[in-house]
Amino acid sequence: MTMKYNASVPIYLQVVDSIREKIVTGKMSPGEKLPSGRDLALMYTINPNTAARVYQTLEQQKLLFTKRGLGSFVTEDQERVIALREEMAQELLRDFLEGLDRLGISREDAIEMIKLPAPAAKGQKDTD
Amino acid sequence: MTMKYNASVPIYLQVVDSIREKIVTGKMSPGEKLPSGRDLALMYTINPNTAARVYQTLEQQKLLFTKRGLGSFVTEDQERVIALREEMAQELLRDFLEGLDRLGISREDAIEMIKLPAPAAKGQKDTD
Amino acid sequence: MTMKYNASVPIYLQVVDSIREKIVTGKMSPGEKLPSGRDLALMYTINPNTAARVYQTLEQQKLLFTKRGLGSFVTEDQERVIALREEMAQELLRDFLEGLDRLGISREDAIEMIKLPAPAAKGQKDTD
Amino acid sequence: MTMKYNASVPIYLQVVDSIREKIVTGKMSPGEKLPSGRDLALMYTINPNTAARVYQTLEQQKLLFTKRGLGSFVTEDQERVIALREEMAQELLRDFLEGLDRLGISREDAIEMIKLPAPAAKGQKDTD
DNA sequence: GTGGTCTAGACCACT
DNA sequence: GTGGTCTAGACCACC
Numbered sequence: 260m261t262m263k264y265n266a267s268v269p270i271y272l273q274v275v276d277s278i279r280e281k282i283v284t285g286k287m288s289p290g291e292k293l294p295s296g297r298d299l300a301l302m303y304t305i306n307p308n309t310a311a312r313v314y315q316t317l318e319q320q321k322l323l324f325t326k327r328g329l330g331s332f333v334t335e336d337q338e339r340v341i342a343l344r345e346e347m348a349q350e351l352l353r354d355f356l357e358g359l360d361r362l363g364i365s366r367e368d369a370i371e372m373i374k375l376p377a378p379a380a381k382g383q384k385d386t387d
Numbered sequence: 388m389t390m391k392y393n394a395s396v397p398i399y400l401q402v403v404d405s406i407r408e409k410i411v412t413g414k415m416s417p418g419e420k421l422p423s424g425r426d427l428a429l430m431y432t433i434n435p436n437t438a439a440r441v442y443q444t445l446e447q448q449k450l451l452f453t454k455r456g457l458g459s460f461v462t463e464d465q466e467r468v469i470a471l472r473e474e475m476a477q478e479l480l481r482d483f484l485e486g487l488d489r490l491g492i493s494r495e496d497a498i499e500m501i502k503l504p505a506p507a508a509k510g511q512k513d514t515d
Numbered sequence: 516m517t518m519k520y521n522a523s524v525p526i527y528l529q530v531v532d533s534i535r536e537k538i539v540t541g542k543m544s545p546g547e548k549l550p551s552g553r554d555l556a557l558m559y560t561i562n563p564n565t566a567a568r569v570y571q572t573l574e575q576q577k578l579l580f581t582k583r584g585l586g587s588f589v590t591e592d593q594e595r596v597i598a599l600r601e602e603m604a605q606e607l608l609r610d611f612l613e614g615l616d617r618l619g620i621s622r623e624d625a626i627e628m629i630k631l632p633a634p635a636a637k638g639q640k641d642t643d
Numbered sequence: 644m645t646m647k648y649n650a651s652v653p654i655y656l657q658v659v660d661s662i663r664e665k666i667v668t669g670k671m672s673p674g675e676k677l678p679s680g681r682d683l684a685l686m687y688t689i690n691p692n693t694a695a696r697v698y699q700t701l702e703q704q705k706l707l708f709t710k711r712g713l714g715s716f717v718t719e720d721q722e723r724v725i726a727l728r729e730e731m732a733q734e735l736l737r738d739f740l741e742g743l744d745r746l747g748i749s750r751e752d753a754i755e756m757i758k759l760p761a762p763a764a765k766g767q768k769d770t771d
Numbered sequence: 772g773t774g775g776t777c778t779a780g781a782c783c784a785c786t
Numbered sequence: 787g788t789g790g791t792c793t794a795g796a797c798c799a800c801c
Contacts, residue, residue, distance in 0.1 A: 269791060284491050295773060306793050311774075319703070325522070328773050328801035344490060351486040352500050358479040362472060363412050370498050372480050394709070397785060434786055525800060540747050562801060600746060607742040608756050614735040618728060619668050626754050628736050653776060679788060690778045695789075712786035712788050 262303060271312045274303050278313065282322050282333055283344045289335045293323060296331075390431060399440045402431050406441065410450055410461055411472045421451060421459040518559060527568045530559050534569065538578055538589055539600045549579060549587040646687060655696045658687050662697065666706050666717055667728045673719045677707060680715075 262277065264270050281287045293314070294302060300310040314331050317323045321339055325331045334340065359369050390405065392398050409415045421442070422430060428438040442459050445451045449467055453459045462468065487497050518533065520526050537543045549570070550558060556566040570587050573579045577595055581587045590596065615625050646661065648654050665671045677698070678686060684694040698715050701707045705723055709715045718724065743753050 271791080280489050284489070296775095297773085308794085309792065311776095312791095314774085325774070326801085327522075327525075327775080327799080330773060347486075348490055348492060348500070351483065351490070352497075355479065355483040356501070358475075361408050361412070362476055362479070364476060366501055369480075370501060372476075373484070373494055373498060373501075394711075397711075399785080437786065440785090527800080536745050540745070565801065568801090603742075604746055604748060604756075607739065607746070608753075611735060611739040612757070614731075617664050617668070618732055618735070620732060622757055625736075626757060628732075629740070629750055629754060629757075655776080680790095681788080692779085693777065695791095696776095698789085709789070710786085711784080711790080714788060 270305055271309050271316065274299075274305065274310075274313045275316050278317060279320075279322060279343075283340060283347065287333050289333055289337055289340070291333045293331045293333065398433055399437050399444065402427075402433065402437070402441045403444050405431075406445060407448070407450060407471075411468060411475065415461050417461055417463045417465055417468070419461045421461065423458055526561055527565050527572065530555075530561065530565070530569045531572050533559075534573060535576075535578060535599075539596060539603065543589050545589055545591040545593055545596070547589045549589065551586055654689055655693050655700065658683075658689065658694075658697045659700050662701060663704075663706060663727075667724060667731065671717050673717055673721055673724070675717045677715045677717065 262273065264273055278287075278293070287293075293299070296310045296314060297307055299305075299313065300307040303310070314323065314325065318325055318331070320343075321336065322334050322343070323331050324334060355369075356366075359366065390401065392401055406415075406421075415421075421427070424438045424442060425435060427433075427441065428435040431438070433441075442451065442453065446453060446459070448471075449464065450462050450471070451459050452462060483497075484494075487494065518529065520529055534543075534549075543549075549555070552566045552570060553563060555561075555569065556563045559566070561569075570579065570581065574581060574587075576599075577592065578590050578599070579587050580590060611625075612622075615622065646657065648657055662671075662677070671677075677683070680694045680698060681691055683689075683697065684691040687694070698707065698709065702709055702715070704727075705720065706718050706727070707715050708718060739753075740750075743750065
C-alpha cells in the first residue's frame with residue numbers, strides 16, 4: 260500500500276483518491292471496516308493527523324461513516340457509490356473532450372488514438 | 388479574455404495554459420508579439436507580478452522569448468510547438484485511459500461515450 | 516426502544532436522556548425497577564459497558580439508586596424529580612432566548628413562530 | 644474577541660459559531676475581508692492550525708471564500724446568508740418545541756414563560 | 772483500542 | 787504577508 264507521492268498534489272488527497280477508487284470499484288464492500296487511523300498512517304507512511312484528514316474528507320463525501328471508538332466503515336449507501344462512479348466517469352470524459360477541443364482534435368481522431376496500442380509511458384510529470 | 392479562475396489551481400498556471408493553448412493551436416503565430424506584461428495584467432485582471440510570472444514560465448518552456456525593451460514574442464521554433472502539441476495530446480489520452488482503467492471501464496464503452504452527445508455541463512467545481 | 520443515534524453526541528448520553536425523560540415526565544414511577552444492565556444493552560442495542568455507564572451516570576444525578584443483587588430503581592425522592600424538571604425547562608427556555616438574541620429575533624416574533632404550525636422536519640443531521 | 648471556551652465543545656466550532664453569527668446578523672458585510680489566519684489565532688488565542696480549521700469549516704458552509712495569498716472574505720452570496728439565518732431560526736424553534744414536548748409543557752405555557760422576565764442566569768454548564 | 776482535538780513549529784507556493 | 791500542508795506529539799472521551 261506504500262505509494263509514490265506526487266509532490267504537486269496534497270498527500271491526503273492522493274490517499275483519498277486511492278481509497279475512493281477501492282470503494283467505487285468494489286474492491287471494498289459496503290459496511291466493510293477500514294483500517295484504524297493509526298494503521299492507515301503506518302500503511303501509507305504518513306502522519307496520523309494526515310490519516311485522520313483522509314477519513315474526514317471521505318466522510319464528508321459520504322463514502323464512509325465513523326463510529327467513535329469503533330472505527331470507520333465503508334458507506335452502506337450503495338446508490339451513493341454508484342452515483343459517484345457515474346460522476347467520475349462523466350468528469351473524466353468531459354475533461355477529455357474539452358482537452359480535445361482545446362487542441363483542435365476531432366472525436367474521430369480521438370477514437371483512433373484510443374484504439375491504437377498505448378503510447379510509451381510518461382516521464383515523471385512532477386516530483387521533486 | 389477575462390477568465391473565471393479555478394480556486395484550486397494557481398492563477399498564473401491557468402493563464403499560462405490559456406496562452407499556451409493559443410500558441411499550440413495556431414491562434415498565435417510564430418514571432419507574433421505578445422501583450423506587454425502590464426497589458427496582460429489588465430486583460431486577465433491579475434496582478435502585474437503574476438503576469439510577469441506567466442511570461443517567465445512560458446519562456447522556460449521555450450514557447451516565447453523576450454527582447455529587452457521590445458517585449459515578448461511567440462517562439463519561432465515551429466518544431467517545438469508541434470512537439471508540444473503532440474505531448475499534450477499524448478498526456479491527455481494517457482490520463483483518459485488511466486482514468487478508465489481505474490474506474491474499470493472498457494475502451495469500447497469509452498468510445499461509445501465519446502460518440503454520444505455530451506452530457507450536461509457540471510456546476511462549477513470551485514470558482515470564485 | 517430502539518433508537519437512531521446521533522453520531523455527534525455520545526451514545527450513553529443519548530440513552531441517559533431517554534431514560535431521564537421517562538422519569539421526569541412520569542412515564543416511570545418512583546421506586547419502579549429498571550431493566551437490568553444486560554437487558555438495557557439489548558433494548559438499546561448498545562454495549563453492556565455502555566449500558567453500565569448509563570446507570571452510573573443516572574445514579575450520579577440521583578435519579579436512580581442501585582441495590583446489589585436486586586437491580587436499579589427509579590429514585591423515590593419526588594422533589595428531586597420535580598426540581599430537575601424545572602431545571603430542564605429553565606435551561607430549555609434560556610437556550611431558546613439566547614438563540615433568539617443571537618439571531619436578532621424579537622420575542623414577539625418568536626411567539627408568532629410558536630403559534631404557527633410546525634415547519635417540515637429537517638433531514639437527519641447526522642445519524643448512522 | 645477573547646472568548647471563554649466551553650470545554651465540552653471543540654474550540655474551533657465555538658469560533659466558527661462566533662464568526663457565523665457575525666455574518667448572519669450582518670455585523671460582517673458581504674465581501675468584507677476577515678482577519679488573516681495568523682491574526683485570528685492571536686485574536687482568539689488559539690493555534691494557527693485551529694484558526695485555519697475555522698476558516699476551512701466556514702468555507703465548506705459557503706459562508707466565506709478564500710483567495711490564496713490574499714485572505715478570506717465573507718461570501719457575497721446574500722441569499723446563502725439569508726437562507727442560513729432562516730435555517731438557524733427553524734432549528735432553534737424546532738429544538739425548543741421538541742424540548743417542550745419531551746417535558747410535557749404546552750405551547751401556551753411556553754409562551755407565558757417567554758413573556759415573563761428572564762430567569763436568573765445559569766450556573767456554568769460545563770467548564771473544567 | 773478508536774477517533775477527535777489541540778498545540779507547536781516547520782516548509783512551500785501564491786499574490 | 788497569506789493560505790495550505792505536513793510532521794510530531796500530546797490529551798481526552800468513547801466503546
